[in-house]
Amino acid sequence: MGANRPFLAANDAAWRNLLAATAFGRHYGPTVIAAASDSRIRAVLGPTNTGKTHLAIERMCAHSSGAMGFPLRLLAREVYDRVRAIKGDKQVALITGEERIEPPGASYLLCTAEAMPRDGGGRAFVALDEAQLSADRERGHIFTDRLLNARGREETMLLGSATLEPLVRSLLPKAEIIERPRFSTLSHAGSAKLSRLPPRSAIVAFSMEQVYSVAEMLRRFRGGAAVVMGALSPETRNRQVELFQSGEVDYIVATDAIGMGLNLDVTHVAFASLTKYDGVRRRRLNPAEMAQIAGRAGRHQRDGTFGTLAGGRRGGPVEFDEEEIYAIEEHRFAPLTKLYWREAEPRFDRLSVLIGDLESRPEVEQLTAAPEAIDLAVLKRLAEDPDIADSVRGLGLVRRFWETCQLPDFRQQGADMHSRFVSRLWQDLREGYIGADFVAARIAELDRTEGDIDTLQGRIAAIRSWAYICQRPDWVLARDEMAARARGVEARLSDALHGKLTERFVNRRTAVLMKTMGKDANLLRVALGDDGTVTVEDQKIGHLEGFRFVVDAAADQEDKRLMLAAAEKHMPQLLAERAHALIDSEFGDLAIARGKVWRGEEVIAELEAGKNASQPRLTLTKDLSALDPAYRTRLQEALDLWLERKLAPLAPLSKIEQAALDPEAGSEVRALLLTLAGRAGVVQREAAGLAHIPKEKRPFLRKLGVTIGALDVFVPMLLKPAPRQLLRAIGSDRRPVRDAMEAVIEGGKHVPAGYRRAGKQLIRVDMAEKLFRAAHEQRASAKNPRSFQIDIALPTSMGLHQENYLRLMRDAGFKASFPRQLPDNAFGPPAPINWSWRPPRKDVQPRKDNKRPAKPSEGNAFAALADLVR
Known part of the structure; x- marks a missing residue:
């Protein structure tokens, strides 16, 4: 059990029995190792992508029973699923530190190296994957122990790198060495910027900060990336790997954990750094480590490439030297010279004896003492506590205490912090079992899926500790129930973490758009919704406003660039669909406003000034430039017909415009008609030039629908709401328009089209012309045309106030004379207002008069009527 073990007498029967029962004689001398080796051991060595694991699975399934040990829980799970599909659920078991699926009588065992039986469990076939990890500082002693001790009854297979060959030959001289060549070629591709990495690339970094940074940039430039780190739970890592394998993203960012047997469809591996912290110091990767990672590129018969990421700054220049490139491409590496070893079966007499055995050194030159691992560091720290040391006495308690110290540090907190957790755990375990209620409460505390990525990672690390505790056979009451609860919480937290990672590092819309830039973009499903929404593979990229593509407002600047590029590629198809739909609908939902043709809030076309005000020219928007010429012509013709129907209310104006072009009308009439058409059917009499128009031409004007009034020349048909609103909509008359074109309205700063001022x-x-004609008719019928009365019923019914009526009539030449007021104490009906008329001057504008009209006497009919209106 180590070089520091006291010498035991040769006649000690107990020692002789122990020595005989041990496979390697306990002192690991060369002669003893040679005697223990036999031809049933096969070492299958070679680079990545040689099919070593696949061969071992085939060999195991050919035996009646078997066991395989793996470096990672997720690899054990992957092979477990494959073997289970071949042998059935009842024949295959999975045992890891945090998970145990062990059907009664299972013949095939898939497990992590730590959970693998030291002697193979008596199974016919035993295999150890990634055996070169025997040279790993943290876990090397575990792999070394299994390499030297785990044996199958019929066949033992060691899988690993070719660098392990010299040590296998020296430690296991009778083992059969099988070298397997790589299925595909691995070649150096140089340095490349992140934006120029080919699809299906893996970017390898060696710190969480760098992983996040690269993933964030890939999200911006390429739609995102899957993320794989050792700090993730196996479930989360599997979900992230599936994100990449399914093709939802074309990039994966990972730590060097990617080199441990993850089967990925990677064509290129880019190193963001070539240095890492190995637990002691920051150092450059050796060529074998580089090759282990770079070897993930290429699969089966497909070749792969490796290179570096341009722009890397931390950890020195990111460039391979010529020797490293040659070594990786030719798979030639310096052989391993030492394997880490630690006593696998220490004595449990006392804590001091246990620590002494664990710190003992091997006597074989090929083996070297393992660095102090976290479990030994925790053991030594807690052994210095007098209270704990006094409570750990006797073989049973020492063994149980050592098992407690071997709890993995899933939270990566270091020996000091981890020893506190182990100390608290020991307080319960030394008394027996941990109560189910206590464990359930601790598990429930962690069953919360809110929080950011770091928070969820911390909870997953904590729940993995409890999952490990619940898997121990003699630590927890109601072990199976508590283990199931812990696995359920881990699954929920893993799902939440996967969601957070995907949300942060994957922009599905950008990822889809990146595919549209490829050669097969036409194969992608592009859809135009009824509401104008444009989607590519169900991802919204924007919408059409009329025939103009508008990028989704929620997109960032990089997304907008990609969306515009995607829209440009698919715009002819989308516009053709929109044009076809518009034509089929006969433009029922189109409207004219502000000189444009609208469909809801979307601009379809613009109206430009034509030869005549009533006939604007319709021009399709520039956004329709991508439309197929045939569709564009058809759409233009259909819109012209639609516009012609919409402009029907302007027929009176069009009639005037056409008459103005008739030479037989005479120059004076043509001038008036052009002025009238230019002013949208209404012109003041002073500006009409009536003095130059012969009287015999006036019937011609009346036939055209032109009315020559006392103050205005106008076309009555154009004073209706429809033509007035249409004239403003097409841009021919920019004056405000009344929706109902009421007879009298309150005055304001601007005079709407078709109106004139009447006081306020x-x-x-x-x-107004109707009032003037009524006044002239009453003047003509009066006995004295120079002093006559006017019926006030008509202006009153229109809602025209007295003072405003007086001003309007004065503009037309009518003047009111109010009677004298009755003296005090005199009663009688009000005297009528007398009117007189004098033709106003036609060659000048009406004079502005700021004088207020005379206030009618009390009792006057107009005053009473005005009061009623108010």
């Missing part, structure tokens, strides 16, 4: 109110020009 506004009156429609045709209604």
Whole structure:
């Protein structure tokens, strides 16, 4: 049990029996090792992608029973699923530190190296994967022990790197060495920027900070990446690997854990760094370690490449030297010279004896004492505590205490912090079992899926500790129930962590858009929703406003660039669908406003000034430039027909415009018609130039629908709401328009089209003309045309106030004379207002008069009527 063991007499029967029962004679002398080796041991050595694990699975399934040990829980699980598919659920067991699936009588055991029986468990076949990890500082002694001791009844197989060959030959001289060549070629591809990495690439970094940084950049430039780190739970790692394997993302960012047998469809491996911290110091990877990672590129017969990531700064220059490139490409590496060893079966007489055996050194030159692992560091720290040391006495308690110290440090807190957790655990274990209620409470505390990535990682590490505790056969009451609870919580936390990683490092929309840039972009499913939403493979990239593509407002700047590129590729197809739908719907939902043709909030076309105000020219938007010419022509023709129907209310204006082009109308009439058309059907009489128009031409104007009024020349048909609103909509008349075109409205700063001022109110020009004609008719029928009365019923019914009516009538040449007020104490009906008329000057604008009209006397009918209106 080590060089420091006291000499035992040769006639000590107990020692002789122990020596005889031990496979290697306990002192690991060369002659003893040679005697223990036989031809049933096969060492299958070679680089990655040689099919070693697949061969071992085939050999194990050919035997009646078997066991395989792996360096990672997820590898054990992967092979467990494969063997279970061949042999059935009842024949295959899975045992790891945190998981135990062990059907009664199972013949085949898949496990981690730590959970693997030292002697193979009496099975016909035994295999140890990644046996070169015997040279690992942390776990090397475990692999060395299994390499030297785990044996199958019929066949033993050691799988590993070719660097292990000299030590296998010296330690196991009768073992059969089988070298397997790599199935594919691995070649150096130089350095490349992150934005130029080929799809299906793995980027390897050696710190969490660097992994996150690279993954964030890949999310921006390439849509995202899967993330694989040792700190993740196996379930989360599997989900992330599946994210990459399924093709949802084309990149995976990982630590060197990717080199431990993960089967990935990787074509290129890029190193973000070539240095790492190995627990003692930061150092450069050796060529064998580089090859183990680079060997993930290429699979089966497909060749792979490796290189570095341009722009790496931390840890020195990221460049391979010529010797490293040659070694990796040719699979030639310096052989291992030492394997780490630690006493696997120490004595449990006392803590001091236990520690002494664990610190003992081997006597074989090929073996060297393992560095102090976390379990030994915890043991030594706790042994210095007098209270703990006094409580650990006797073989049973010493053994149980050592098993407690071997609890893995899943939280990576270091020996000091981890020893505190182990100390608290020991307080319960030294008395017997841990109560189920206590364990259930601790598990429930961790069953929370909220929080960020680091928080979820911490909870997963904590629940893995409890999962390990619950798997121990004699630590927890209701072990199976508590173990199931712990696995359930770990699964939920892993799902939440996977979701957080995907949310942070995967932009599914950008990932889909990156695929649209490839050669097979036309094979992707592009859809245009009824609401104008544009999707690529069900990922929204934007929407169409009319025929203009608008990028999703939630996208960042890099996404917008990609979306515009994707939209440009698929825009002809999308616009053709939209054009076809518009034509089929006969443009029922289109509208004209602000000089444009709209469909809801979407602009379809713009209206430009044509030869005539009533006939604007329709121009499709520039966004339709990508539309197929045939569709564009068809759409243009259909929209022209639609516009012609929509402009029907402007037929009176069009009639005037056409008449203005008729030479037979005469230059004076043509000038008036052009002025009238230019002012959208209404022009003040002073600006109409009526003095130059012969009277015989006025019937011609009336046939065109033109009314020559006392103050205005206008087209009554154009004073209706429909043509007025349409004129404003097409941009021919920019003045405000009333929806109902009421007869009289309150005045404001701007005069709406078709109205004129009447004091503080506004009156429609045709209604004003109606008042003027009524006044002239009453003047003509009066006995004295120079002093006559006007019926106030008509202006009152229109809602025109007295003072505003007086101003309007004065503009038309009418003047009101109010009677004298009755003296005090005199009663009688109010005297009527007398009116007179004098034709206003036609060649100048009406004079502005700021004088307020005379206030009518009390009792006047107009005053009473005004009060009623108010």
